Amino acid sequence: MKLYSTNNHRLSVDFETAVFNSMPLDKGLFMPAHIPALDPEFIAQIHEHTLPEIAFKVASALLAEVMPADDLKQIIDEAINFEAPLKTIGANTYVLELFHGPSLAFKDFGARFMSRVMAYFLKDNQKILDVLVATSGDTGGAVALGFLGVPNTRVTILYPKGKVSEIQELQLCTNGQNIHAIEVDGTFDDCQRLVKEAFADEALNDRLRLTSANSINISRLIPQTFYYFNAYAELKRLGKAGDVVFSVPSGNFGNIAAGLLAYKMGLPVKQFIAATNVNDSVPRYLETGVYETRPSVQTYANAMDVGAPSNWVRIMDLFDQDRDAILNILKGYRFTDEETLVGIKALDEQFGYVACPHTAIAWLAFQKYGQEDSGKYTGVFLSTAHACKFPDVFPENIRMKIEIPEQVKSLLAKEKSATAMKPDYEAFKNYLTTFY
Numbered sequence: 001m002k003l004y005s006t007n008n009h010r011l012s013v014d015f016e017t018a019v020f021n022s023m024p025l026d027k028g029l030f031m032p033a034h035i036p037a038l039d040p041e042f043i044a045q046i047h048e049h050t051l052p053e054i055a056f057k058v059a060s061a062l063l064a065e066v067m068p069a070d071d072l073k074q075i076i077d078e079a080i081n082f083e084a085p086l087k088t089i090g091a092n093t094y095v096l097e098l099f100h101g102p103s104l105a106f107k108d109f110g111a112r113f114m115s116r117v118m119a120y121f122l123k124d125n126q127k128i129l130d131v132l133v134a135t136s137g138d139t140g141g142a143v144a145l146g147f148l149g150v151p152n153t154r155v156t157i158l159y160p161k162g163k164v165s166e167i168q169e170l171q172l173c174t175n176g177q178n179i180h181a182i183e184v185d186g187t188f189d190d191c192q193r194l195v196k197e198a199f200a201d202e203a204l205n206d207r208l209r210l211t212s213a214n215s216i217n218i219s220r221l222i223p224q225t226f227y228y229f230n231a232y233a234e235l236k237r238l239g240k241a242g243d244v245v246f247s248v249p250s251g252n253f254g255n256i257a258a259g260l261l262a263y264k265m266g267l268p269v270k271q272f273i274a275a276t277n278v279n280d281s282v283p284r285y286l287e288t289g290v291y292e293t294r295p296s297v298q299t300y301a302n303a304m305d306v307g308a309p310s311n312w313v314r315i316m317d318l319f320d321q322d323r324d325a326i327l328n329i330l331k332g333y334r335f336t337d338e339e340t341l342v343g344i345k346a347l348d349e350q351f352g353y354v355a356c357p358h359t360a361i362a363w364l365a366f367q368k369y370g371q372e373d374s375g376k377y378t379g380v381f382l383s384t385a386h387a388c389k390f391p392d393v394f395p396e397n398i399r400m401k402i403e404i405p406e407q408v409k410s411l412l413a414k415e416k417s418a419t420a421m422k423p424d425y426e427a428f429k430n431y432l433t434t435f436y
């Protein structure tokens with residue numbers, strides 16, 4: 001597989017380069033030069049396959065030349081070792097639960113796959129890979145747990161003191177082994193700045209092999225296609241795979257970009273819905289034709305507080321910048337915090353289902369779509385995180401019903417371990433060079 005940059009279609013790099021660089025120097029995003037179509041025969045029989053089998057087939061279509069089939073299969077079996085179940089929520093509506101991995105968010109799919117792909121490319125005689133991540137919450141946990149115990153890697157996570165939830169903090173700070181957390185006395189932007197300075201520091205890069213594990217890495221996008229195909233397989237088993245509508249809670253638009261990539265690879269989908277909070281750059285673009293980013297606004301669905309969604313350029317590229325082609329397959333709806341709360345309460349009252357705020361927004365968007373399209377179709381809304389990660393959002397009577405998963409119970413018993421630091425680059429550099 002060769003990849004180009006969305007800012008330079010003549011650039012051509014191999015997969016390994018794209019994985020370790022994360023981003024081209026021209027600050028575009030890497031995209032596959034050729035999007036393979038899956039065998040229609042396979043799609044017709046997809047209901048006979050398990051999630052790991054489907055994942056292997058989809059990944060092979062993209063990565064067959066990159067590594068031997070057995071190696072790819074081993075990476076998938078290790079990375080995708082948890083379920084992505086589909087549950088009924090009312091007539092012809094299903095929730096696709098993507099939070100059954102170790103960090104209780106869909107980002108586990110991307111982070112676990114990426115960590116193993118990186119470890120695979122690290123030759124034994126090369127320097128250890130130092131992964132630097134700045135996090136505002138969910139990404140850090142998925143990356144930490146994704147790399148935990150992966151040979152030849154060390155992960156340093158920077159998070160803003162007092163600005164992540166208790167469970168998120170425990171996921172960052174209780175791992176030990178090759179995972180280190182730095183509690184920065186500052187904001188998320190400070191954390192990000194320290195990481196960027198490290199990447200730009202030539203002397204440091206001579207000494208350490210640095211890489212970033214952020215969400216735009218192409219090796220995080222690919223595994224997110226797997227669960228769309230798997231959901232379709234499950235709908236086929238249920239006899240519900242006629243016209244399928246996916247509603248995706250969207251922030252940086254990586255999740256929905258993966259869905260659209262799956263569609264381009266041959267997954268039969270009638271409609272995608274981009275569900276956002278008030279950070280609605282994409283729904284506004286779909287309405288007006290003007291793409292205008294804005295500073296992000298804080299909401300209950302904080303993993304979607306993104307004013308300038310980084311993966312949007314990938315979606316524009318998938319459709320050759322053709323707005324009409326995008327409008328054919330994609331609708332967008334935005335919701336306020338008040339509406340999100342109404343959605344959370346309605347899901348609880350009508351279906352006894354406790355949804356995290358991101359998930360509730362995806363359900364609301366599907367409801368709104370239903371008001372415009374009275375046809376016959378099956379709806380799947382994606383649940384991107386377990387409700388227990390966002391306890392402060394819920395009214396007490398609903399919060400009481402949240403079941404605490406085993407992973408979290410054992411976390412609560414662990415000791416937090418993090419290095420406190422001022423948002424000062426010299427201190428960070430000193431940490432990286434003396435600590436290791």
Ligand SMILES: *Cc1c(COP(=O)(O)O)cnc(C)c1O
Nearest residue numbers: 250251252253254255303384385
């Ligand atoms: C990251 C995240 C999102 C947004 O996903 P994108 O791929 O950035 O659109 C939605 N919900 C949760 C819980 C997340 O952690």
